[in-house]
Amino acid sequence: MENIRYELLPEIAKLGHVALETTDLEKSLWFFEEVVGLEKTTTKDGVHYLRAWGDFEHHTLSIQEGPVARVHHIAWKAKRREDVRNFAVLLRKADVEVQEVKAGTEAGQGDAIRFQLPSGHNFEIYFDMEKPPAADPKRKSVLKNQTYKAWRKGISPRRIDHVNIGTNTDPAVLLDFLQEKLGFKMREYLKTPDDKVGAAWLSVTNLVHDIAVMAQPELPTSHEIHHLSYWSDNAQDILRAADILAENGITFTGPGKHGISQAMYLYVIDPGSGVRLELFSNGYLIFEPDWEPVEWKAEEMAVGFTFWGEQAGLSEQDRKTIPAGEPLKSAKKV
Amino acid sequence: MENIRYELLPEIAKLGHVALETTDLEKSLWFFEEVVGLEKTTTKDGVHYLRAWGDFEHHTLSIQEGPVARVHHIAWKAKRREDVRNFAVLLRKADVEVQEVKAGTEAGQGDAIRFQLPSGHNFEIYFDMEKPPAADPKRKSVLKNQTYKAWRKGISPRRIDHVNIGTNTDPAVLLDFLQEKLGFKMREYLKTPDDKVGAAWLSVTNLVHDIAVMAQPELPTSHEIHHLSYWSDNAQDILRAADILAENGITFTGPGKHGISQAMYLYVIDPGSGVRLELFSNGYLIFEPDWEPVEWKAEEMAVGFTFWGEQAGLSEQDRKTIPAGEPLKSAKKV
Amino acid sequence: MENIRYELLPEIAKLGHVALETTDLEKSLWFFEEVVGLEKTTTKDGVHYLRAWGDFEHHTLSIQEGPVARVHHIAWKAKRREDVRNFAVLLRKADVEVQEVKAGTEAGQGDAIRFQLPSGHNFEIYFDMEKPPAADPKRKSVLKNQTYKAWRKGISPRRIDHVNIGTNTDPAVLLDFLQEKLGFKMREYLKTPDDKVGAAWLSVTNLVHDIAVMAQPELPTSHEIHHLSYWSDNAQDILRAADILAENGITFTGPGKHGISQAMYLYVIDPGSGVRLELFSNGYLIFEPDWEPVEWKAEEMAVGFTFWGEQAGLSEQDRKTIPAGEPLKSAKKV
Amino acid sequence: MENIRYELLPEIAKLGHVALETTDLEKSLWFFEEVVGLEKTTTKDGVHYLRAWGDFEHHTLSIQEGPVARVHHIAWKAKRREDVRNFAVLLRKADVEVQEVKAGTEAGQGDAIRFQLPSGHNFEIYFDMEKPPAADPKRKSVLKNQTYKAWRKGISPRRIDHVNIGTNTDPAVLLDFLQEKLGFKMREYLKTPDDKVGAAWLSVTNLVHDIAVMAQPELPTSHEIHHLSYWSDNAQDILRAADILAENGITFTGPGKHGISQAMYLYVIDPGSGVRLELFSNGYLIFEPDWEPVEWKAEEMAVGFTFWGEQAGLSEQDRKTIPAGEPLKSAKKV
Known part of the structure; x- marks a missing residue:
């Protein structure tokens, strides 16, 4: 037995x-x-x-x-x-x-x-x-399963969702590491014309991705972060976020809907640090233990990246990243 | 090692x-x-x-x-x-x-x-x-990660979500079985005045509940089903569902929002079988492996059951169940 | 000519x-x-x-x-x-x-x-x-056609919408006055079993009602106000309002949808004055100059009052009104 | 008197x-x-x-x-x-x-x-x-104030809203005609650098516009139609429309929000006739009889045209029009 x-x-x-x-x-x-x-x-x-x-x-x-x-x-x-x-x-x-x-x-x-x-x-x-x-x-929320009252100020997303990291190196080593050493499961990926994985969405949870990896030779380092993401309950909340950002004079990309992950999105850059924030709702969950990673070919990526809405990733601003690694002269030592 | x-x-x-x-x-x-x-x-x-x-x-x-x-x-x-x-x-x-x-x-x-x-x-x-x-x-959806086009007809929920079963017996044995034998984790529960668990929400996924158990002595058997549930992406979809049901002359309970699970709900009975369907959106996910089950005392259940909206569970219709067990004379043998 | x-x-x-x-x-x-x-x-x-x-x-x-x-x-x-x-x-x-x-x-x-x-x-x-x-x-809004930024705090409705007044007298005189002297047009009304108008929704604008009149013999005076109403752009905003009210410990009736006016509603009482506020979205507009007032018979009013959702008007709280007339000893003289 | x-x-x-x-x-x-x-x-x-x-x-x-x-x-x-x-x-x-x-x-x-x-x-x-x-x-709707059940198929907007016409001539004559002869009131307009009206939004109803006029020298004739528009109750309905269009392989522009009219929009072209349809929600109403037309200067039109979202009017497809006048060889004579 x-x-x-x-x-x-x-x-x-x-x-x-x-x-x-x-x-x-x-x-x-x-x-x-x-x-x-x-x-x-x-x-x-x-x-x-x-x-x-x-x-x-x-x-x-x-x-x-x-x-x-x-x-x-x-x-x-x-x-x-x-x-x-x-x-x-x-x-x-x-x-x-x-x-x-x-x-x-x-x-x-x-x-x-x-x-x-x-x-x-x-x-x-x-x-x-x-x-x-x-x-x-x-x-404090009157709900015993919620930390704060919602809607107290600003966009008011519910929770952190995922990170999206970038690298200018071959992502194969990185993706192997995430899967073999850390247990992330591949959920969706972009297959490049030369049969490599150009981008990948992986998770350990029922979310489609807790982390996404984008390989882009033009990135400044091998260890960039493209965005972190917070989640809102309703697509309408993302439209309300658009109102709030526009009223605050903050430009952003979106709203739109990714084919990959089916996420309704809006990308905005923190004017202090330059890090990008994805405000995000909808999308799907994966409960299947025998999930077959969804492969998107280069020619399918128009739909994969942008099912509809303002296309992300086209402008220089959309491609801007900040580093997410290597100990710099900082207050905090890794 | x-x-x-x-x-x-x-x-x-x-x-x-x-x-x-x-x-x-x-x-x-x-x-x-x-x-x-x-x-x-x-x-x-x-x-x-x-x-x-x-x-x-x-x-x-x-x-x-x-x-x-x-x-x-x-x-x-x-x-x-x-x-x-x-x-x-x-x-x-x-x-x-x-x-x-x-x-x-x-x-x-x-x-x-x-x-x-x-x-x-x-x-x-x-x-x-x-x-x-x-x-x-x-x-067929044009999205590679979606089976059908959405919104083709009717309410059009995205996916199955959970079941809610009822029993007229002491639920402790049942809850032990679900947890010990089947690995369900307790997420939220109702503690009765005599210090027992009167209702429980359990899951194996990141959902708050894949199954809920309601103990009600007045139920006809020990193995009833209160409802099955399908999930929609947006609260607005539940309001649209209300329009569709009302236009079809089908009565329902809700919309409302549970405190427990934070689900936006609407309960409707299949006129053919009498089984209840919960149309459901929003709610929260549990990613914490060290989740402490949320305990609701009897006096907190007004909020626990109905944070707002039309209260479920009050009418005779709301309490109707159909059996979910014991081999009956049926076309299919268990 | x-x-x-x-x-x-x-x-x-x-x-x-x-x-x-x-x-x-x-x-x-x-x-x-x-x-x-x-x-x-x-x-x-x-x-x-x-x-x-x-x-x-x-x-x-x-x-x-x-x-x-x-x-x-x-x-x-x-x-x-x-x-x-x-x-x-x-x-x-x-x-x-x-x-x-x-x-x-x-x-x-x-x-x-x-x-x-x-x-x-x-x-x-x-x-x-x-x-x-x-x-x-x-x-100040960055939009030249909007006074303030939206969503700064609280429920944040867009604009005032209508008033609903009540009287314990025969409403016929009042309704004649509103129509003959003030030019309000009848849009929808309740025909009572004795062939009188028991309630009426009237407007001078394209809204279904700028004013509604409810005749209820049990009201304390002939000049009560049942509610004033502010309008939000989306049904989702009314659900968000429900969250905000519930988090502030304020009880309310709804959400629901009236048949008459097709309004998505939520009724809440100002804890200071006792006046009722209707938070309200959706509904329809009347552009037809040859509009035939929609007649609802008593037996149709279940749908007329509540197409779906928590029924308004049932509880004692739902029927509470405050006076809206006759000079009282007040800081301001009419 | x-x-x-x-x-x-x-x-x-x-x-x-x-x-x-x-x-x-x-x-x-x-x-x-x-x-x-x-x-x-x-x-x-x-x-x-x-x-x-x-x-x-x-x-x-x-x-x-x-x-x-x-x-x-x-x-x-x-x-x-x-x-x-x-x-x-x-x-x-x-x-x-x-x-x-x-x-x-x-x-x-x-x-x-x-x-x-x-x-x-x-x-x-x-x-x-x-x-x-x-x-x-x-x-037939069960509501006495609604013609059909909503949501029976497709995008399912509520009602017609407005038309947007274009001309390659000086719009002053046309705008005078609309105002002087037909009683349209100017609600918002674009003032060009040479102090002319380059575009105008006019109405006879409480809507911001029943008709809009765009002056563009590059249009093929003096009597073009840029789009007709149908209205939906909720912004969410426009997002659902985006899903439906994308699933049907129909490209479109948007969603986005105009500053002018505050409309949430999506533009799609009828593949049969080439006429453009605007699917449209939200926006504001004008009840003021002493409304001062809102003037937008050329340098303000970035916000005026696109408060947020995918910008309309940039692509060649966005500028395509079909004629809306002069008797052609047609089955029906004007």
């Missing part, structure tokens, strides 16, 4: 947060707190910890001032506490340098590890994270 | 389908095909196999004529092919009678097993299921 | 504003400014002048403290400046007492007249009204 | 219908009936009479085969029966050639007149028009 129990590697449960460094803290905080409408959990050591009204963990975005705009790391929550340590063991066995991050280094967070993808993107894996209620009782 | 690999029991991946028997086949097909707008995959041996435009597998609802209206079984897709067999082994070890169902017994489906919950509800577990494209090319 | 020019009486162009007196000014201002999200134009002599982001005139709601909660008057904008004077002449000829109100009595408003309907409801007719831009440039 | 009654010219009440001639009748009918989802009232003498589910009059669009694609005439309903004759008198006095059209020439329509604007656009004015119920009782 030995075969009714399976052996499993350590696993990632979900995207946790994005640690952003900005050259204009005031502007980034205005953007994410007032325009987007994220709530602040706390500020500690110059780091501002934010989350959406429907996020449960301590933060899903941290922002601090830095000499250059970049994403310091992208953090993932492990499925079990011991997975953090076990990921460290497995990664080191694969000759990946792993840095241990003591509990409390980030507000609300327990012991964690940090390491670089083959592309140089900085990842963090943690398990323990406080789930504090709203500090201000007036902002 | 033995502890970096985990042992795991067989697992359920998702709700697969509901097998409905109706005393008025024509009316049930009119309701589910024309009013709700499900697509028919095929009809075989008097069984009509339906699915929504965003469902991938062969069917998520089957309907056939029977001497009494009931749900013949509720089917779940296992995570791995061998899980089907391994569930059988584990269930038999626990003295649960398991029936093997040969591939092809249900159209599109591979080998499966059927068994009864302690409450008498009939469950099926399968792994292999065809994922046929739309038979009629005109109905 | 004399017959190519028509003779016309003075005309009303639109509902202007509602002048509310509340026994709890702080609570009423919290409700209308913070929860509903109206903008304040100015405060003068203890009167707070509010309007929605899409209103153009100086105010559509004024609120002041008073010894009892009531609507001091309902104001209508005449189609031409001379209509104000000419309405006075015509009304006096019909033995209606007309009071002249000097420019500046209400902030932003020119010369006006006030008089009572046969039911005792206080009406005001004005023509000149300032259309000031947003005082705070930050709140 | 002579001055309490006003003299008034004949008046237009509303846009009635657009009479379209197509070179591919089958394709145009497929587009307007199946994709857009208009209902057919009747077919008579090769003319197909269509309307939306919320239109009351016999038809708002007629389609027939013709040697070239064009709009045969744009029809307006007069406010009073005698206005039809009186418009004829007034127009002839102004040396406009007026053609009398006998009752029954168009199905459902009474006596009418036809004439050309100075630009050559063909207009029709009628008063009497049947308002038949849905021929098929199954398609």
Whole structure:
């Protein structure tokens, strides 16, 4: 009867947060707190910890001032506490340098590890994270399953959704790493004319993607971030977001609907850091364990990228990225 | 290094389908095909196999004529092919009678097993299921990740979502079985004044519930079904559904929003079989592996059941159920 | 060629504003400014002048403290400046007492007249009204045809829509007055079993109703107001309003959809004054000059009142009204 | 007391219908009936009479085969029966050639007149028009104030909204005619750098525009039509329309939101005739009799044309028009 129990590697449960460094803290905080409408959990050591009204963990975005705009790391929550340590063991066995991050280094967070993808993107894996209620009782939701009242200010998305990273190198190594070492499953991908994967959407959850990877030779480094994304419940909320952004004089791309992921989207750049935010709704979920990754050929990508609406990715602004890796001279050391 | 690999029991991946028997086949097909707008995959041996435009597998609802209206079984897709067999082994070890169902017994489906919950509800577990494209090319979506064009007729929900079952017995045994034997995780529950669980919402996916259990002493049997549910992308779609139902002279309860699950809902009864359908949107997802089940006390259930809108569960119609178990004199034997 | 020019009486162009007196000014201002999200134009002599982001005139709601909660008057904008004077002449000829109100009595408003309907409801007719831009440039819309940025706080409806008044007397006299003296056109009405008009929806604009009249013998006076209404662009906005109200612990009736007017509705009571507010979207417009008023028989009113959703008018709270006439001991004299 | 009654010219009440001639009748009918989802009232003498589910009059669009694609005439309903004759008198006095059209020439329509604007656009004015119920009782709405059930097929807009015409001549003469002779009021307009009106939005109703005029020297004639428009209740309905169009392989421009009119839009071309259809929701209403036309300078038109979303008017397809005037060799004589 030995075969009714399976052996499993350590696993990632979900995207946790994005640690952003900005050259204009005031502007980034205005953007994410007032325009987007994220709530602040706390500020500690110059780091501002934010989350959406429907996020449960301590933060899903941290922002601090830095000499250059970049994403310091992208953090993932492990499925079990011991997975953090076990990921460290497995990664080191694969000759990946792993840095241990003591509990409390980030507000609300327990012991964690940090390491670089083959592309140089900085990842963090943690398990323990406080789930504090709203500090201000007036902002607390009357719903026991919701952290803050919704709709208090700005666009007011529900929760963090995914990240989209870019690389100027062959993405095959990076995609192998994400799948083999970290357990991400391929959900949809772009097959290039020379039979390579040019872009890929992967997840560990029922979402179509917790992470997307875009390979673009013209990117400045091997470890860029194209956008992070927050999710709203209704397509109408994205139209309301468009009103709010336009009223605040902030240009954006969209609204539109991707064929891939079926997401209704709108892309807007934080005027402080230059990082792009995707405001996002609808889309589909994948429950099938025997999912066959959906292959999109180059000639199908018109529909794949833009089922309808204002096409993303055409303008120079749409292609702008900021780095998401390699230790820079920053307040925080990886 | 033995502890970096985990042992795991067989697992359920998702709700697969509901097998409905109706005393008025024509009316049930009119309701589910024309009013709700499900697509028919095929009809075989008097069984009509339906699915929504965003469902991938062969069917998520089957309907056939029977001497009494009931749900013949509720089917779940296992995570791995061998899980089907391994569930059988584990269930038999626990003295649960398991029936093997040969591939092809249900159209599109591979080998499966059927068994009864302690409450008498009939469950099926399968792994292999065809994922046929739309038979009629005109109905095929131009999107490679979507089965049919949306919005072809009727309410047009995207996909099956969950089932809600009821029992007139102590639900503790049933809930233990769902959690211990089948791996469902408790997400939210009602704690009764005598410190018991009066209702529970459980899932194996990121949804708040793939199954809900309501304990109500006044129910006719221990194995009732309160409703099955299909999901739409936007709250607006539920309002459109209300228009369509009202225009078809079909009464319903809602729209409203549950506190528990945060679902925007509308409940309507199939005039053929009497089974209730929940049309459902919004709600939240649970990605946290360390989720603490949300406890609702009796005095909090006004908000828990109805955050706003027309209150469900008040009228006699709202409490009507049909059985979902014990072999009856039917065309199909469990 | 004399017959190519028509003779016309003075005309009303639109509902202007509602002048509310509340026994709890702080609570009423919290409700209308913070929860509903109206903008304040100015405060003068203890009167707070509010309007929605899409209103153009100086105010559509004024609120002041008073010894009892009531609507001091309902104001209508005449189609031409001379209509104000000419309405006075015509009304006096019909033995209606007309009071002249000097420019500046209400902030932003020119010369006006006030008089009572046969039911005792206080009406005001004005023509000149300032259309000031947003005082705070930050709140000013970037759109040249919109007064304020939308979505700044609370429910954020676009504009005032209509009033609904009640009387415990025979409504025939009142309805004749509205039609014969003031030019309102009957759009829809309830025909009672004894062949009378029990309720009526009338307008001078393309809206189905600028004013509705409900005859209910059980009302405390002949001159009650059942609700005033603000309009939102999308049904989804009414659902968002439901979230906001529920989070603020404010109970309400709805959402639902009336058959009459086809309005998607939600009714909520100002906790300060007790006046009811209808948050309202969708519905239809009447462009036909040869419109035949739609007659609803008593037995059709289930659909007429509630096409779907939570039924309005059933509970004691739903029937509560406040007076809208007869000079009371108040800070402001009619 | 002579001055309490006003003299008034004949008046237009509303846009009635657009009479379209197509070179591919089958394709145009497929587009307007199946994709857009208009209902057919009747077919008579090769003319197909269509309307939306919320239109009351016999038809708002007629389609027939013709040697070239064009709009045969744009029809307006007069406010009073005698206005039809009186418009004829007034127009002839102004040396406009007026053609009398006998009752029954168009199905459902009474006596009418036809004439050309100075630009050559063909207009029709009628008063009497049947308002038949849905021929098929199954398609009849259960609502007494709605012609058909909504959402039966396709995009399913509620009603006709406006027309947008273009001319390659100086629009001043045309705009004077619309205002002086036909009573249209200027609502918004584009002031060109040389202090002329380059585009204008005018109405006789509370809508911002029943007709818009675009002056573009590059247009092929002085009497083009840029689009006709149908209205949907919710912005979400426009997104659903985008899904439906994309699934049918029909390209379109949008969704986006105009600054002028605040309309949420989507532009799509009938593949049969080449006429453009605007699917349209939201926007604002004008109730003010003392409305000051909103002036947009050339440098403000980026916001004026496109507040957000995919910009209309940029591509060659976006500028394509078909003629809407001068008698061609057609089945129907003006």
